[in-house]
Amino acid sequence: MNTENKKPSPLGKGDRKAVDEVFRRAVFFDRDGTLNVDIAYLHRxxxxxxxxxxxxxxxxxxxHGYLAILVTNQSGVARGYxxxxxxxxxxxxMNEELQSIGAHLDALYYCPHHPQGSVPAYTRTCNCRKPGTGLIDEACARFHIDRAASYFVGDRESDMLCARNAGLTGLRYDGGSLYDLVQAGISC
Structure with missing residues (x-):
């Protein structure tokens, strides 16, 4: 599942195709435990x-010209929470909060599935649940992302496995300042 920010393009209509064919760089962020303190099934x-x-x-x-894309497993949906x-x-x-410092997330990609879910529509094994690469693959196709020049920031081994499987450089967050990790780990 994905949600993108709908921002007006500064380009004219004829310029859109040329821009879409350019490969872009991205930083994929896990949510729980990486951007926010991990509490069980955060949804408020x-x-x-x-x-x-x-x-x-x-x-x-x-x-620094990277797309900022949120990629998160949300099994609470499958569990009926x-x-x-x-x-x-x-x-x-989150984007409203980020606006206060002139920042934004460009898109949300999330997996609502889990094999032990209680909601039949979401109870299944899928490739979009990390460490599967389905969400990354979808975002890369949509935004024409250069995987070799892109990163995945997460706090779990499953995030790092997803990064490796998707051809991204993984940055493991183990505490402290996330800004320091990103600044030190990303080539600009």
């Missing part, structure tokens, strides 16, 4: 606590 903005340096890390990525609309609501809230 009032429970969201930013990781130190997370907003600044996203701004750094924005300022909350609807997909809550995932999108938290994402929209």
């Amino acid at each position: 903005p009032e429970d969201f606590i930013w990781i130190p340096g997370a907003k600044e890390a996203i701004k750094y990525v924005n300022d 909350y609807p997909e609309s809550d995932v999108r609501h938290v994402y929209d809230w």
Whole structure:
């Protein structure tokens, strides 16, 4: 599943195709445990606590010409804990928060599935659940992303495995300032 920010293009209609054919760089961010403190099945903005340096890390990525794309497993949907609309609501809230420092996330890609779910429509094994690469593959196709020049920032081994499987450079967040990790790890 994906949600993109709909921003007006500064280009004329005839320029859109040329821009879409250019390969772009991206930084994919895991959400829980990377951008926010990991609490079980976060689905409400009032429970969201930013990781130190997370907003600044996203701004750094924005300022250096990378797309900032959120990629997250959301098994709470399959387990019946909350609807997909809550995932999108938290994402929209995150972007509202980021606006205060001139930053933004360009798109949301999430997996609502889990093989042990309780909601039949979402109970399955799929390639979009990390460490599967389905979400990354979809974003790379949509945005024409150069995988060799792109990164995945996450806090779990499954995130790093997803990065390797997708041909991205993985940056493992183990605490401290996310901004420091991103600034030190990303080539600009």
